[in-house]
Amino acid sequence: MTSLAPDTGSASREAEESAARTAGGAPASSDGDTAVREIARRAKVASRALATANRATKDAALGAIADDLIAQADRIVAANAQDMERGRDSGMSPGLLDRLVLTPDKIGQIAAATREVAGLPDPVGEVVRGQTLPNGLRLRQLRVPMGVVGMIYEARPNVTVDAAVLALKSGNAAVLRGGSAAASSNRVVVDVLRSALERSGLPADLVQTIDAYGRPGARALMRARGLVDVLIPRGGADLIQTVVAESTVPVIETGVGNVHVYVDATADVDMAVDITMNAKTQRVGVCNAAETLLVHSDAAPAFLPAALTALAGAGVVLHGDPRALEYAPQGATAVPATDEDWATEYLALELGVKVVDSLDEAIDHIRTWSSGHTEAIVTRDLAASERFVAEVDSAAVMVNASTRFTDGGELGLGAEIGISTQKLHARGPMGLAELTTTKWVVHGDGHVKP
Amino acid sequence: MTSLAPDTGSASREAEESAARTAGGAPASSDGDTAVREIARRAKVASRALATANRATKDAALGAIADDLIAQADRIVAANAQDMERGRDSGMSPGLLDRLVLTPDKIGQIAAATREVAGLPDPVGEVVRGQTLPNGLRLRQLRVPMGVVGMIYEARPNVTVDAAVLALKSGNAAVLRGGSAAASSNRVVVDVLRSALERSGLPADLVQTIDAYGRPGARALMRARGLVDVLIPRGGADLIQTVVAESTVPVIETGVGNVHVYVDATADVDMAVDITMNAKTQRVGVCNAAETLLVHSDAAPAFLPAALTALAGAGVVLHGDPRALEYAPQGATAVPATDEDWATEYLALELGVKVVDSLDEAIDHIRTWSSGHTEAIVTRDLAASERFVAEVDSAAVMVNASTRFTDGGELGLGAEIGISTQKLHARGPMGLAELTTTKWVVHGDGHVKP
Numbered sequence: 001m002t003s004l005a006p007d008t009g010s011a012s013r014e015a016e017e018s019a020a021r022t023a024g025g026a027p028a029s030s031d032g033d034t035a036v037r038e039i040a041r042r043a044k045v046a047s048r049a050l051a052t053a054n055r056a057t058k059d060a061a062l063g064a065i066a067d068d069l070i071a072q073a074d075r076i077v078a079a080n081a082q083d084m085e086r087g088r089d090s091g092m093s094p095g096l097l098d099r100l101v102l103t104p105d106k107i108g109q110i111a112a113a114t115r116e117v118a119g120l121p122d123p124v125g126e127v128v129r130g131q132t133l134p135n136g137l138r139l140r141q142l143r144v145p146m147g148v149v150g151m152i153y154e155a156r157p158n159v160t161v162d163a164a165v166l167a168l169k170s171g172n173a174a175v176l177r178g179g180s181a182a183a184s185s186n187r188v189v190v191d192v193l194r195s196a197l198e199r200s201g202l203p204a205d206l207v208q209t210i211d212a213y214g215r216p217g218a219r220a221l222m223r224a225r226g227l228v229d230v231l232i233p234r235g236g237a238d239l240i241q242t243v244v245a246e247s248t249v250p251v252i253e254t255g256v257g258n259v260h261v262y263v264d265a266t267a268d269v270d271m272a273v274d275i276t277m278n279a280k281t282q283r284v285g286v287c288n289a290a291e292t293l294l295v296h297s298d299a300a301p302a303f304l305p306a307a308l309t310a311l312a313g314a315g316v317v318l319h320g321d322p323r324a325l326e327y328a329p330q331g332a333t334a335v336p337a338t339d340e341d342w343a344t345e346y347l348a349l350e351l352g353v354k355v356v357d358s359l360d361e362a363i364d365h366i367r368t369w370s371s372g373h374t375e376a377i378v379t380r381d382l383a384a385s386e387r388f389v390a391e392v393d394s395a396a397v398m399v400n401a402s403t404r405f406t407d408g409g410e411l412g413l414g415a416e417i418g419i420s421t422q423k424l425h426a427r428g429p430m431g432l433a434e435l436t437t438t439k440w441v442v443h444g445d446g447h448v449k450p
Numbered sequence: 451m452t453s454l455a456p457d458t459g460s461a462s463r464e465a466e467e468s469a470a471r472t473a474g475g476a477p478a479s480s481d482g483d484t485a486v487r488e489i490a491r492r493a494k495v496a497s498r499a500l501a502t503a504n505r506a507t508k509d510a511a512l513g514a515i516a517d518d519l520i521a522q523a524d525r526i527v528a529a530n531a532q533d534m535e536r537g538r539d540s541g542m543s544p545g546l547l548d549r550l551v552l553t554p555d556k557i558g559q560i561a562a563a564t565r566e567v568a569g570l571p572d573p574v575g576e577v578v579r580g581q582t583l584p585n586g587l588r589l590r591q592l593r594v595p596m597g598v599v600g601m602i603y604e605a606r607p608n609v610t611v612d613a614a615v616l617a618l619k620s621g622n623a624a625v626l627r628g629g630s631a632a633a634s635s636n637r638v639v640v641d642v643l644r645s646a647l648e649r650s651g652l653p654a655d656l657v658q659t660i661d662a663y664g665r666p667g668a669r670a671l672m673r674a675r676g677l678v679d680v681l682i683p684r685g686g687a688d689l690i691q692t693v694v695a696e697s698t699v700p701v702i703e704t705g706v707g708n709v710h711v712y713v714d715a716t717a718d719v720d721m722a723v724d725i726t727m728n729a730k731t732q733r734v735g736v737c738n739a740a741e742t743l744l745v746h747s748d749a750a751p752a753f754l755p756a757a758l759t760a761l762a763g764a765g766v767v768l769h770g771d772p773r774a775l776e777y778a779p780q781g782a783t784a785v786p787a788t789d790e791d792w793a794t795e796y797l798a799l800e801l802g803v804k805v806v807d808s809l810d811e812a813i814d815h816i817r818t819w820s821s822g823h824t825e826a827i828v829t830r831d832l833a834a835s836e837r838f839v840a841e842v843d844s845a846a847v848m849v850n851a852s853t854r855f856t857d858g859g860e861l862g863l864g865a866e867i868g869i870s871t872q873k874l875h876a877r878g879p880m881g882l883a884e885l886t887t888t889k890w891v892v893h894g895d896g897h898v899k900p
Contacts, residue, residue, distance in 0.1 A: 250873075395889065449733075450730055
């Protein structure tokens with residue numbers, strides 16, 4: 001189990017994206033549209049070589065990529081230093097700089113993760129369905145690569161390798177658009193990936209960047225229907241909304257998590273406190289972290305004093321409804337919650353807290369405010385757990401477990417390119433299989449339709 | 451095996467859509483946008499009742515729908531007569547009128563098909579993946595309904611029942627936008643469906659029409675992201691392109707088929723003639739009918755005289771490249787082919803014919819011009835068949851079988867809501883499973899992430 005992007009997400013993704021837009025930024029070419037379409041066309045041509053490549057070829061190329069990342073770590077670090085300097089000069093926050101930085105150690109981790117992906121089973125060629133029909137037609141529905149995968153993401157150069165490696169392993173070409181604040185790093189990283197591919201006998205155009213064409217280039221990518229088979233935006237809500245609104249290429253929406261923990265009337269108090277603390281504080285700024293705590297009024301007197309004390313002790317700012325605030329301990333930073341709080345993915349040490357009078361009220365609150373990523377119930381009541389699982393319409397529903405487990409690595413997918421919060425094609429963590437499509441192959445012996 | 455929409459498609463879908471736009475048409479409400487969003491919201495609420503309904507409840511409702519369609523056949527036929535009269539007055543073609551008409555006999559067939567769908571297995575609740583992790587977390591990925599399915603289609607009132615029945619069986623609410631030329635029929639049919647649902651104890655709002663809100667209403671449906679989970683356009687290329695370009699709701703593209711038959715050097719001539727004739731002429735105007743015939747130059751002298759004579763005898767107009775035209779028999783209507791011919795889905799007794807010098811040239815032609823629906827190879831050469839299957843990037847690839855088998859009923863899916871020509875979510879015929887999504891359900895015992 002490995003994840004090239006363990007716990008992606010950022011403490012302030014919108015700020016990151018905004019910084020990425022302003023910090024430096026490659027000049028937009030006036031004919032960027034044509035250039036980007038040409039890049040996508042080259043990707044499509046290159047993808048054909050990979051679609052019929054066997055696993056050994058693909059894994060050897062991933063091995064070459066890992067080798068070259070390590071061999072060229074100095075060059076990558078030097079390019080990254082330019083991005084870091086520009087970032088510092090433009091006032092980028094320490095959190096964003098932390099995501100931007102590449103050290104020899106971090107490059108070593110990325111190379112190791114690349115080798116782990118090479119070790120995963122190949123999704124291509126799996127027979128999803130198959131049968132012989134009464135008329136003798138022999139059917140197979142086979143898993144095949146998508147073709148060209150477009151990724152639009154933020155200033156995290158590790159995602160450049162991540163996206164390319166997962167696309168290649170699943171037989172696809174990748175067209176990458178990273179945050180411009182990481183443009184120097186991405187340029188060198190893509191160069192390393194391309195030369196490793198060539199050295200392995202595969203087309204370099206399996207990995208291309210359109211960073212040089214700025215935001216018009218990104219828009220051209222979103223409109224390259226027929227050349228790009230799927231577009232995966234990874235980042236904050238703003239980025240994702242823009243891609244959804246502007247794309248004609250099919251999009252998989254990822255990662256916005258307004259995640260709820262509901263503590264039912266019968267919950268074990270210690271378990272509920274542990275799960276709440278883990279979901280909110282084990283790692284802040286990730287999409288599977290809890291943003292709102294719902295508490296049944298029967299559980300509130302025993303649970304909330306303990307939970308709110310623990311949360312406040314960990315530095316969590318509490319946004320409570322009037323009943324929840326009654327339990328806030330002395331010294332806690334606790335303020336009244338508004339509807340805006342219920343809608344907010346804080347990605348920070350802040351938490352909405354609300355007391356509800358029934359399971360129905362909890363489910364209604366989740367239906368109204370959730371982004372459909374992950375919700376958890378803590379309960380000892382079988383019927384309550386079953387209703388929660390059946391009626392909460394999210395990608396993942398946890399019973400007596402932390403929301404932090406919604407992750408490709410944790411759920412046994414081996415790797416993860418993002419977490420889909422939409423219902424089409426993929427829902428929840430997306431692994432290698434989610435980067436493929438299927439093809440019906442039908443063998444007959446001169447069969448015609450009567 | 452049943453298909454509520456066997457061989458959908460139309461001899462001239464664009465003409466149909468155009469007629470649908472002009473013939474009558476309900477007045478667009480100035481607040482249609484708000485009204486359509488409210489309809490979608492009601493559908494979302496209603497869908498919750500169905501998401502947790504068991505199969506017996508759903509099948510009973512389908513049985514009630516079948517009963518009521520028959521019981522109210524007179525009322526439906528009377529409403530349909532109004533549409534037919536308007537259609538005739540507006541100069542609708544006989545082919546389009548044939549698709550619009552509802553007779554007691556046709557209603558009986560629709561009711562019978564509804565009962566057959568009730569007899570199909572329920573896709574909801576299927577465990578797609580499942581395991582217990584080393585840490586004891588118990589995972590299941592369950593098949594669950596999408597929620598709200600939007601359908602935008604043309605003036606075929608049978609599709610109204612078709613779409614609603616398949617949506618209901620798979621646990622979804624349906625919001626329908628039919629061609630305005632069928633508005634009277636659709637209004638009554640939807641009324642019958644709704645009262646049957648109520649009689650079965652299910653919310654009537656599981657089936658709603660937005661026909662009254664005209665094209666602005668259709669646009670509002672395309673923008674109802676978050677309320678509508680998937681939008682399926684069914685009809686001609688114009689309709690589908692409009693929906694793809696204007697929707698923010700995820701779309702599944704269906705049905706445009708620029709379909710190829712390739713006769714390889716080693717093909718059995720009789721088999722190749724049979725398959726070509728079946729693919730082109732067994733039923734015209736359907737998306738899985740052949741539109742271009744590619745012939746290896748080694749096969750041309752033996753195959754083309756026989757094939758073109760048979761095609762011309764069936765009234766097929768031949769659009770040939772110079773080498774193919776040499777084989778056109780006396781009396782055939784044969785004209786030189788242009789690039790436009792290679793791009794055209796004729797949906798009529800017309801066929802492009804081209805001689806190629808290699809399998810590679812055939813594959814290149816298909817890559818350039820195909821819509822990715824279905825292609826067939828006729829060959830006795832194993833290696834050629836394997837390369838064709840591997841390198842042709844279409845939803846269905848046939849070896850020694852007619853392209854006409856790309857159909858949910860023929861491929862054993864039991865029913866079909868359309869044929870996807872995109873790669874995301876569903877590719878090829880879409881049955882009940884393709885109208886569902888999945889949900890991860892994770893059971894722990896207080897598990898927190900270390």
